[in-house]
Amino acid sequence: GRGDDFTVSCSGFDHRGVDPAVFASVMVRKDFRPVLNYSVPTQVNISFTLSAILDVDEQLQLLTSFLWLDMVWDNFFISWNPEECGGIQRISMTTQNLWLPDIFIIESIEVDQTPTGLSAYVSNEGRIQYKKPMKVTTICNLDIFRFPFDRQNCTLTFSSFLYTVDDMLLGMEKELWEIVDTSRNLIKTQGEWELLAINKATPKLAVGSSLYDQIMFHVAIRRRPGLYVINLLLPSGFLIAIDALSFLLPAESGHRAPFKMTLLLGYTVFLLMMNDLLPASGVPLISVYFALCLTLMVVSLLESILITSLLHVVSTQPRPMPHWLHSFVLRSSRVTECCNQRPQEESEGRGPKPIRLPHLKDPEPMAGWEPSPGKTEPKGDPQSDQRIQEPQVAGSWVKFSLALDTFLCWLYLLFMSSSLITVIVLWNA
Incomplete structure (x- = not known):
């Protein structure tokens, strides 16, 4: 007590x-x-x-x-x-x-x-x-x-x-x-x-x-996370979506690469401005996501430069296409025609409508010579054969370039969507 x-x-x-x-x-x-x-x-x-x-x-x-x-x-x-x-x-x-x-x-x-x-x-x-x-x-x-x-x-x-x-x-x-x-x-x-x-x-x-x-x-x-979603994730998502939609621009127009360069510059400025909101230590998943988006935009720009350069070379100095590549282009064209199911009256001949580039001129007849009635064209003229074959060779290269552009576009979209899904799954884990 x-x-x-x-x-x-x-x-x-x-x-x-x-x-x-x-x-x-x-x-x-x-x-x-x-x-x-x-x-x-x-x-x-x-x-x-x-x-x-x-x-x-x-x-x-x-x-x-x-x-x-x-x-x-x-x-x-x-x-x-x-x-x-x-x-x-x-x-x-x-x-x-x-x-x-x-x-x-x-x-x-x-x-x-x-x-x-x-x-x-x-x-x-x-x-x-x-x-x-x-x-x-x-x-x-x-x-x-x-x-x-x-x-x-x-x-x-x-x-x-x-x-x-x-x-x-x-x-x-x-x-x-x-x-x-x-x-x-x-x-x-x-x-x-x-x-x-x-x-x-x-x-x-x-x-x-x-x-x-x-x-x-x-x-x-x-x-x-509201502040960071509005200031970080949404702007980055908008920029990467615009970069993906830029594949709809015609590759032969030459405007795609400058547009993608502008987007890449804007994304770099965005990362510099938003750097203060990111943690100063460690490697968060959002930094990996931003690095991945920047890499995708760089790869997309390189792809556009490659296609533009290829089309420019084709329009100025077309070279003969390898036999295996020519066969692959013909098969791809036939598969595309079958899938599109075009009306027969719209397609004259088996080949697709030729694609013309701004720098590629149509074959011109020889100056000072016109075939007279009853006479056939001269055979065995190598310059005439070369002028006739140049548009065909260029058209094959153009088809290959556009097919490659489409393939790389789908590959870009597939990789972007899979990466985005992976990041979302890791965030919610």
């Missing part, structure tokens, strides 16, 4: 206020753990309220938050009879006159900046209830691979500097669901992060031969 030595005489508290002299014995013993038997550990119940998530530093792996820490324990040096003092069951005292448990957060990297001159409630049974605000910067293992759709799990471990399990035991003052609900209701800032859940674990901490009691809280938070 407590004994009468630690019973405070509260007579007159309801008329004349608290007499400091009656608490002199308590203030003298404030430097000692308030127990009558030192073999009995002090039970300290703790809880906290997460009132704000101030900052998450991905580069330094730090979480800055604001907490209201609540601690409750029993001081066996204080007690009074409330019937003797008008029913007063609780008074407030400055914490400078009381023994306080040295509870700290293990992950914290800053010195506790709790304001001085705080007070605590003292009940007639000696129960102390102490609340203090804390701005805490803690180490947190941040995984930014799924940025901006990432979720983080940071740990707040409460323990004692000095007291082992023989001197101090930690418990819960509130249920876990109360802590979560109070924190969600108290958080008023609609910032970048939102609170998902808080879980608890109670492992012991062994340091050498000493064993310390501790309570570990796992705080799960989620980033609000």
